[in-house]
Amino acid sequence: MKKEHTPHQPHPMYNGETKGVYTINEEGQYELSRTSGWDPETIALTQALEEIDRLARQALEKVKQGNSSLLEYYMYAQRMDLPMLASAVGKFQWQVKRHFNPARFASLSQAQLETYAAVLGIEVTQLKTLPDD
Amino acid sequence: MTKEFIHVPSAHCETGSVSNLLRSYGLEISEPMIFGLGSGMTFAFLKQIKINGLPLIAYRMPPKMIIKLLSWRIEGLKFHYETFRSADKGMQALDNMLAEDKAVGLQTSVFFLPYFPQAMRFHFNAHNLVAYAKEGDEYLISDPVFSHLVTAKENDLRRARFSKGALAPKGMMYYPSAVPTAIDYERVIPKSIRFMAKMNGRWNPVPISGVNGIRMLAKNINKLGKTDQHYAQLFMGHIVRMQEEIGTGGAGFRFIYAAFLQESANILGSQTLHDCSLQLTQIGDEWRDFAVLCARLSKQRKGQDYPDAAAQLYKIADMEKEFYQRLSHFKIN
Numbered sequence: 001m002k003k004e005h006t007p008h009q010p011h012p013m014y015n016g017e018t019k020g021v022y023t024i025n026e027e028g029q030y031e032l033s034r035t036s037g038w039d040p041e042t043i044a045l046t047q048a049l050e051e052i053d054r055l056a057r058q059a060l061e062k063v064k065q066g067n068s069s070l071l072e073y074y075m076y077a078q079r080m081d082l083p084m085l086a087s088a089v090g091k092f093q094w095q096v097k098r099h100f101n102p103a104r105f106a107s108l109s110q111a112q113l114e115t116y117a118a119v120l121g122i123e124v125t126q127l128k129t130l131p132d133d
Numbered sequence: 134m135t136k137e138f139i140h141v142p143s144a145h146c147e148t149g150s151v152s153n154l155l156r157s158y159g160l161e162i163s164e165p166m167i168f169g170l171g172s173g174m175t176f177a178f179l180k181q182i183k184i185n186g187l188p189l190i191a192y193r194m195p196p197k198m199i200i201k202l203l204s205w206r207i208e209g210l211k212f213h214y215e216t217f218r219s220a221d222k223g224m225q226a227l228d229n230m231l232a233e234d235k236a237v238g239l240q241t242s243v244f245f246l247p248y249f250p251q252a253m254r255f256h257f258n259a260h261n262l263v264a265y266a267k268e269g270d271e272y273l274i275s276d277p278v279f280s281h282l283v284t285a286k287e288n289d290l291r292r293a294r295f296s297k298g299a300l301a302p303k304g305m306m307y308y309p310s311a312v313p314t315a316i317d318y319e320r321v322i323p324k325s326i327r328f329m330a331k332m333n334g335r336w337n338p339v340p341i342s343g344v345n346g347i348r349m350l351a352k353n354i355n356k357l358g359k360t361d362q363h364y365a366q367l368f369m370g371h372i373v374r375m376q377e378e379i380g381t382g383g384a385g386f387r388f389i390y391a392a393f394l395q396e397s398a399n400i401l402g403s404q405t406l407h408d409c410s411l412q413l414t415q416i417g418d419e420w421r422d423f424a425v426l427c428a429r430l431s432k433q434r435k436g437q438d439y440p441d442a443a444a445q446l447y448k449i450a451d452m453e454k455e456f457y458q459r460l461s462h463f464k465i466n
Contacts, residue, residue, distance in 0.1 A: 001388065001421065013250060014250050017279065017280075019144070019278060020143055020144040020278070020280075021388065022165070022383060022391070024414065029395065030165070030388075030395050030396075030410075032142065032164075038377065039428070040373050040377065040425050040428030040429075041374070041378060043373070043428045043431060044370040044378075044427075045252060045253075045374060045378070047431055047432075048367075048371070049252060051367060079244065079254070081186065083183065084298055087297075087298045088256075088296075088298035089297065090297070119297050121244065
């Protein structure tokens with residue numbers, strides 16, 4: 001890629017940060033230039049974020065209907081999935097899945113809740129409360 | 134006390150961190166050179182390993198591999214690695230190093246680093262950065278993928294270093310324990326190039342990596358027309374993210390390697406390497422075109438163009454095969 005072809009298609013979600021790509025300058029030498037964004041990449045990232053959002057909203061619907069626990073909602077909201085969460089807390093997937101049952105989730109010990117909250121990067125109180133909107 | 138640290142931004146976190154770290158220990162070596170000497174460029178399509186339900190596609194060697202190969206090849210270069218069971222001990226060890234004015238490389242999870250834009254914070258556990266000083270409860274950090282220096286609060290850095298899950302960093306901290314004064318480029322460059330070419334090209338028996346891996350991915354893309362369209366769309370977007378997202382230097386590390394070949398050509402005065410660098414740049418441009426195709430397909434509800442994307446990949450596979458064959462017996466004349 002030539003230096004003058006470095007894409008500059010910024011997107012607000014990058015907060016104005018740039019990233020490095022190696023390009024060929026006028027003298028034919030490679031150098032690191034900064035790009036503020038590239039549309040194919042932005043499309044892919046937006047799609048990934050929308051997918052996570054979709055799963056989280058789906059889970060929230062289930063929670064409101066009493067078919068799932070807040071653990072499932074926060075798992076998606078904090079950008080994890082079942083295999084990831086299970087390996088993070090050192091459990092089997094079926095063990096974590098059991099805690100998607102609202103009744104079982106309600107009876108979890110403080111220690112277990114803390115483990116979940118820690119790997120999700122939230123507080124226990126948040127894990128036990130529905131999101132605002 | 135504010136310590137000066139020469140922060141040279143780079144494309145890839147691991148090689149960039151090592152480059153900045155070695156500079157602070159007195160060895161000047163560029164990022165592409167580290168990537169090249171560590172034989173970092175490859176391709177792997179790992180169908181069994183899922184990330185958010187999608188197969189892992191890698192364009193480089195697994196984390197830590199590059200540093201290991203680097204310290205094998207370069208005589209007199211040794212790295213010291215340390216992991217910790219307890220987060221307190223891990224943070225204490227970091228503080229002790231910084232108190233001695235020694236910068237260290239750390240393995241962290243992107244999700245817990247507050248200076249990353251929210252949109253980019255995923256649970257990726259193998260992000261590398263260099264911590265070089267501490268002021269109060271704030272660590273001064275040189276993160277190679279950023280154009281500027283950053284800071285992180287003690288609590289955030291602790292969580293980032295001791296995140297759990299796949300590739301869990303366990304507080305991994307590393308620094309060079311022995312640094313050579315000069316590198317014997319004439320010996321190590323040809324060696325690392327031959328290794329890279331053989332690993333990916335004709336001598337590679339593994340069907341999921343190198344050229345074979347690219348063909349396998351093409352085969353899988355061809356089949357996408359028949360599967361669930363939502364999954365197919367996600368799959369195409371996923372390929373773009375694996376290939377172009379932060380830390381690849383563009384075109385799934387092909388441009389970094391081309392930069393390495395050019396630097397090597399200049400050091401060794403080799404015309405072959407110079408030509409190969411241009412050849413790889415062309416291959417990289419093809420990868421960029423492939424990313425454009427994938428991004429378009431990821432938005433199409435009825436993707437009829439999967440054969441186009443697959444054909445582009447087959448073309449790339451042929452081009453790369455030729456490239457690897459040319460280099461697999463590389464010697465300085």
